[in-house]
Amino acid sequence: MTGRYHAPFSQQGSHAIDADIANRLLRIALEQGGDYADLFFEYSVSGSYAYDEQILKSARRAVSMGLGVRVMKGDATGYAYCEELSFDAMKRAAQTAAQIAAGGQPHSPVGVTLRDLPDRYPVAEESIDVEGAAKKAILERADRAARAADARVIRVDASFAEGVREILVANSLGHMARDRQPMMRFGVRVIAQDGNNRQSGSSGGGGRVGLEYFDDKTPEWHAEQAVKQALIMLDAREAPAGEMDVVLGPGDSGILLHEAVGHGLEADFNRKKTSNYSDRIGQEVASELCTVVDDATLPGSRGSINVDDEGLRPTRSVLIEAGVLRGYMQDRHSADFFNTTPDGHGRRESFRSHPMPRMTNTMLLAGEDDPEDIIRSVSRGVYAKKFGGGQVDISNGDFVFSLTEGYLIEDGKLTAPLKGVNLIGNGPDAMRKVAMLGHDFAVSDGIWTCGKDGQSVPVGVGCPTIKIAAMTVGGTQVGAR
């Protein structure tokens, strides 16, 4: 073991947890009659550096550690956690969680065996172990490049966040797995001013990668992108309001998939029949151009994982194939309900929270159209390039998302940049209106975090250029041209 940060529960740690201790705790967890239990040990270290007004203004680090114990009886879950790894504290947590099944007959867990896992994190050296000066230098380079790019740049903020999450999961089905999940995220934000007009621009990326990320995408490149966006926005005009064709650029626009269909395909909503995709497997739910997958196996992507937070192996799940709904994203509990194989979508924010079916890297696969032809086919519409974020109402599929960079399309050409654009629609409706798909599939650079029931997890998204025939664009200009 090298490096400064290691879980106390790792094999050489001060509170090493082995199969024997796991088995004992699982037995306690099932003493009251629960039919399933899992243990989730987590040690998470995160660091952040904020570069602002040409100095490294603050440096932070945080350590969070504990054990979450979950016991299930039918659809009911008992959950407890502790932050101390003494056997007594862990035992108390197991006993508290066990109460959900109070009064039942003890149930014997299957003895756990450690699983082999693939390695989807191509990291030469975890950034948390790299000396701070190297990260400071990256932030300085971004700052310098942004300031040099244009005299109208009045502020630059650059930030670097890193972390490593070491987990040990053991469940009463006999699975035990250890994983060490690195993460890194870089961002630069600028404000440009021209007279009284002030606009911001930003660029960032990362994933389960090391500092070698910057060999391809240099801090200077991100700085230029951020400046370019802010300067473009200085010339932006008010966006039109009403229904029109929308073209979504490759990569980042995958956030639309994530909101419009992804959440509705998480199996818990469908088990409870509260999603508008409930009971629709085998039915046509999108244009036949659309094939949507959720793929945890992409090397280095922000949403990728070697093992899920229930100790199960994630795969590439086909959700929609040529427009037809094929399956949901399952965790262990929902897979039991649907009588299918769990596909490793059980994720949780931390040891303080119970797992739920969650997305990993959600992607709409490439089509055959030339991206230029797609834009040329639109006489009046909006081109969406960068997104600020989105939200969906699972029960009916209505979604909203906002653009941070968008353009007016007039007679097949991108013309004016637009400000304050929101796109609103309905998931299944928008997916049926997918009229053209580019051959330019791209995965968005790693910046996205998904929230559900108060739990945040990192995710990835990807897609090609997409044309959606008629979507509501929420601007301010009624009937203007």
Next chain:
Amino acid sequence: MSSATQEAEELVELGLSVVERARAKGADVAEASVHSGSHLSVKVRMREPELVEEAGSRALGLRVMVGKRVASTYTSDLSEAGRRLLIEDALELAKLSEADEFAGPPDVSELSSASEWADLDTFDETVGRISADEALQRALAGERAAFEYDARITNSEGASFTRARGASALVTSGGFTGSDVGTYASIVVTPVADDEGGKKRRGYHWSASRHYAELEPSEAVGEEAARRTLAQLGAKKLPTQELPVVFDKDAARSILGLLASCVLGGSIWRKSSYLVDRVGTRVASDLVTIVDDPLLVRGPGSRAFDGEGLISRRNVVVQDGRLQTYLLDTYSARKLGLRSTGSASRSPSGGISPSTTNLTLQPGTISRDELVADTKHGLYVTGMMGFGFNAVTGDFSRGASGFLIDDGELGHPVSEVTISLNLDQLLQRIDAVADDVDHRTSIASPTFRVASMTLAGT
């Protein structure tokens, strides 16, 4: 409240020892914030228990300065090894950061002490005694009331009940020592109904309080949740148009939240707010007065002292439409050449920034019903979606749902439209404010009307 007092005293002891050790290791300034809490959360769905979660936790945050260099660390590992790493890391990181001439604690003369702190009655011993059984019964009663309210409630995303208690302490090498305890209980019910075209409609209602006795009865929460769910059945889009928009108090609160982010000192010196250089100018119609009051008794955001140890005070942010002040901590005050407004908030991980406490748009004199009756044609907004707000420019555009207002009455439900208008203009176009504010949330507003906004629909 002896057990709570004792817990707070333990946290203070822990804070004192960490501050002392960090100083001995070379920190010129050391500030420890210590938190502990316990909670019970239960959820029921379709009349059956779905989740019972119970746990307690403790964590320690440390912020140090070496000269004018700042670093902060946080840990939930309170073992000796964990504390040692916390202190070593903080001092090592402080070597990496660069001198910031504006950084530093407030002057000792500005610090408050126990004798000045108001009793804000934020702790209720009975909250901690609510058992898992009682919590489940409360949640079940809420969900049952929703089902029994109307047969069209056919499904449910469940009902949840949570109780929580927390204690915190702040110890600084500048000489401040303070602690705080609080409790919180809440219930939320989320029924689902089937609508045309395979769509489902989900509504919710909730109640929350620092004192258990003040929590609304479960049945009332469930029935209101059912009403809200059913009201959405048959929702349709509207044609694109300009029209008056009435924000109900929940939607109005989220508009006020956007304004809040634009008056915090950090966004001002960073020039990340459209309200830079606007103190003394008109930022809203003269019907609008906005007050941030940390001294509200039993308020969700109440505190006797701020995150740097300054005494809490009531700040009038907007008076009759004119911006009176930004909300400042010591750092942003120094950056702007002003004085702190006692608005510092310290995050568990050690960062300090200004925040609102109980921010309220003051009620007007007419009732909500009178306000609606006074609107010939308009949109009544009950919910908003998405993140379409740019603080730098004030540009605002979000998804909205609610009801058409037709001839002074609420008409058919509306969904899948967006409403847009720059926030600066939106607040200046407020032409009616109702009197229905409540303090369930730390940002609170009554229903208000904006004379005209752009609605994008079909």
